[in-house]
Amino acid sequence: MTAVLTDEKIPNNVHLADDRRLQRALEAWQPQFLDWWKAMGPVGWQERDIYLRTAVSVETDGWAHFNYVKMPDYRWGIFLEPKQEGRVHGFGDFAGQPVWDEVPGEFRNMLRRLVVTQGDTEPASVEQQRLLGDTAPSLYDLRNLFQVNVEEGRHLWAMVYLLHTYFGRDGREEAEELLARRSGDVDKPRILGAFNEPTSHWLSFFMFTMFTDRDGKYQLAALAESGFDPLARTCRFMLTEEAHHMFVGESGVQRVVKRACELMKTAPGGDVRAAGGIDLPTIQKYLHLWYSLSLDLFGGEVSSNAADAFASGLKGRYKEDRYPEHKLIGSHFAMDVLEEGKVVHKDIAMRNALNEVLRTEYIKDCQRGVDRWNKTIKDEGIDFVITLPSAKFHRNIGMWSTQRFTPTGDMIDQATYDARQGEWLPNAADEVFVKSLMHPVYEPGKMASWIAPPAKGINNLPGDFEYVKPA
Numbered sequence: 001m002t003a004v005l006t007d008e009k010i011p012n013n014v015h016l017a018d019d020r021r022l023q024r025a026l027e028a029w030q031p032q033f034l035d036w037w038k039a040m041g042p043v044g045w046q047e048r049d050i051y052l053r054t055a056v057s058v059e060t061d062g063w064a065h066f067n068y069v070k071m072p073d074y075r076w077g078i079f080l081e082p083k084q085e086g087r088v089h090g091f092g093d094f095a096g097q098p099v100w101d102e103v104p105g106e107f108r109n110m111l112r113r114l115v116v117t118q119g120d121t122e123p124a125s126v127e128q129q130r131l132l133g134d135t136a137p138s139l140y141d142l143r144n145l146f147q148v149n150v151e152e153g154r155h156l157w158a159m160v161y162l163l164h165t166y167f168g169r170d171g172r173e174e175a176e177e178l179l180a181r182r183s184g185d186v187d188k189p190r191i192l193g194a195f196n197e198p199t200s201h202w203l204s205f206f207m208f209t210m211f212t213d214r215d216g217k218y219q220l221a222a223l224a225e226s227g228f229d230p231l232a233r234t235c236r237f238m239l240t241e242e243a244h245h246m247f248v249g250e251s252g253v254q255r256v257v258k259r260a261c262e263l264m265k266t267a268p269g270g271d272v273r274a275a276g277g278i279d280l281p282t283i284q285k286y287l288h289l290w291y292s293l294s295l296d297l298f299g300g301e302v303s304s305n306a307a308d309a310f311a312s313g314l315k316g317r318y319k320e321d322r323y324p325e326h327k328l329i330g331s332h333f334a335m336d337v338l339e340e341g342k343v344v345h346k347d348i349a350m351r352n353a354l355n356e357v358l359r360t361e362y363i364k365d366c367q368r369g370v371d372r373w374n375k376t377i378k379d380e381g382i383d384f385v386i387t388l389p390s391a392k393f394h395r396n397i398g399m400w401s402t403q404r405f406t407p408t409g410d411m412i413d414q415a416t417y418d419a420r421q422g423e424w425l426p427n428a429a430d431e432v433f434v435k436s437l438m439h440p441v442y443e444p445g446k447m448a449s450w451i452a453p454p455a456k457g458i459n460n461l462p463g464d465f466e467y468v469k470p471a
């Protein structure tokens with residue numbers, strides 16, 4: 001199963017050549033994907049040699065190959081983790097029974113919706129980030145942007161493989177729709193809110209890869225538990241690539257934070273902005289924005305959809321096997337809910353609380369990253385603490401979206417919120433300021449004024465490595 005055929009049109013470890021019908025269908029989709037990539041992928045840079053990693057197998061040691069490649073020549077392939085013989089459903093109503101290799105008829109629509117919703121996020125983020133190559137703070141960062149972009153393209157391939165293989169004609173139609181929707185488009189927007197927000201500069205890109213890609217990690221991890229085995233195997237391998245995306249985000253913000261701290265000590269009057277840096281309060285505002293947008297992606301706090309997806313064995317919890325019990329009948333989750341306009345803490349039937357359970361794990365993971373940023377600030381000798389806002393703040397989905405809250409979670413009226421919003425979220429002036437710093441720096445080893453250099457290079461390459469070759 002792990003044998004990889006990279007000399008085929010579509011590199012894969014799924015024996016694509018043995019299924020001529022599927023192979024033809026995917027080979028027909030391939031030029032459409034490339035057309036989309038050229039139209040909606042990174043603007044410029046397509047003819048440049050970029051030092052990228054390409055997934056070539058699912059072996060833990062050596063699954064990726066690093067070399068210079070032009071993005072349109074990137075070998076987008078289909079890789080599933082090997083099948084585990086004897087695998088059984090790990091949770092839900094079918095716990096203990098053999099997993100499914102085919103789509104169970106009664107759950108077909110729910111499963112297709114899960115695959116399409118995940119699949120839609122992948123090209124969406126590429127579209128959101130397509131202009132960032134104009135203003136990268138270094139060649140290292142430029143290369144990381146493109147690495148994330150080509151891998152989101154591969155994740156789209158992963159979901160399209162499932163649609164083509166297991167969903168027949170409507171699967172093929174959904175695969176075409178995935179290339180037809182456009183991030184931020186009024187008529188044909190991407191499915192989820194955060195994937196229609198502009199990622200208009202590099203601070204937002206780093207926040208996006210820190211917080212929104214991390215939502216992706218948790219969604220993929222929950223789907224990696226699936227009793228529909230091809231989905232589980234696909235998502236497990238996607239998680240391998242996803243780790244680097246979150247590294248780009250966490251280390252990116254950390255470097256912006258570090259630079260802010262350095263300038264607080266060295267700039268005249270400690271004026272970070274005047275010295276060409278992004279001050280810590282502004283960083284905090286962008287955290288508020290992207291964190292809250294990302295919390296929305298987990299869906300409603302109390303959700304019958306989440307209960308159904310769990311019951312049917314399609315979507316589990318994060319690392320399901322850490323939990324002692326996998327059916328969740330009669331158990332409860334203690335959480336805040338809104339009742340008659342008041343916040344109350346109460347027990348909710350566990351299956352209905354599963355979005356909140358997953359969100360809670362995500363929040364803990366985000367906090368660990370923020371703690372590392374705060375350690376950087378402390379090590380620099382600066383007195384400032386970055387915080388995650390309350391999960392009730394600035395929500396557009398779920399029960400908290402019907403009321404207004406401060407970042408510390410106090411309920412306030414709309415007028416107070418409107419008056420104070422600009423203190424908490426990036427306002428027009430912040431956006432203008434951050435954009436004013438976005439000048440490209442494309443000399444090997446050089447960094448823009450607002451960001452510290454990375455601790456080490458990709459693959460431990462030297463600081464002045466030429467990650468992107470000149471035209």
Ligand SMILES: [Fe+2]
Nearest residue numbers: 122152155216
């Ligand atoms: Fe992805």
Ligand SMILES: [Fe+2]
Nearest residue numbers: 213216242245
């Ligand atoms: Fe990602």
